[in-house]
Amino acid sequence: NAKKSKKFIVYMNGQVTKVKGSGKKQIEPGCEIIIPSKAKKRTNMGDILGYATSFSSLGLMIASIANLIKK
Known part of the structure; x- marks a missing residue:
C-alpha cells in the first residue's frame, strides 16, 4: 500500500522535487523515485x-x- 499522491524524485545532484502528474517529463537517468507507504x-x-x-x-x-x- 503506497501513498501515490506523495511521490517524489531525488535527482543525482541531491535535489528533491514532488512529482506532478505522471512524472514522465521529470524523470532523468539516475533518478531515485520515492513512494512512501501508508501508515498502519x-x-x-x-x-x-x-x-x-x-x-x-x-x-x-x-x-x-x-x-x-x-x-
Whole structure:
C-alpha cells in the first residue's frame, strides 16, 4: 500500500522535487523515485469498545440459547 499522491524524485545532484502528474517529463537517468507507504491504522478505544460489546452480546446470546435447550 503506497501513498501515490506523495511521490517524489531525488535527482543525482541531491535535489528533491514532488512529482506532478505522471512524472514522465521529470524523470532523468539516475533518478531515485520515492513512494512512501501508508501508515498502519491503529486500533482506537472506540473500536475496542465496539468489539467488546459485540463479543459480550454474542456470549449472552449463546448462554441464553444453552439455557433454553436445557429446559
